[in-house]
Amino acid sequence: MDELVEWLKKMLRIKSDTADEELEDLVRACQNELKIAGVQGRLTDPLYKQAVKLYVKANYGYDDDNEKFLNAFQSLRDSMALSGDYKET
Numbered sequence: 001m002d003e004l005v006e007w008l009k010k011m012l013r014i015k016s017d018t019a020d021e022e023l024e025d026l027v028r029a030c031q032n033e034l035k036i037a038g039v040q041g042r043l044t045d046p047l048y049k050q051a052v053k054l055y056v057k058a059n060y061g062y063d064d065d066n067e068k069f070l071n072a073f074q075s076l077r078d079s080m081a082l083s084g085d086y087k088e089t
Contacts, residue, residue: 001027004043008056023056030055030073037077039086048086051076 005023009015027043030052034041041048051073058069080086 008053011053012056012060022060026056026059027052034077034080037081039077039080040088041080041086047076047080051080
């Protein structure tokens, strides 16, 4: 999780470690939301990681485009759920 948090901090242009806990919470919340939608995956999967990135951008207060990022996350989540590639085996 540390590597992912560092990647998210670079993406969000955060230099302080004070955001680490909040970012970890957002990652876990995203994973739970994906799971509720029927999406199973790993943080090493590029598409799953993209969903996490969009979720964090939508919920961290990255910029004024929060709604745009939320809509993009929801579309990706729904597509992943429907694809069958991310179903629990």
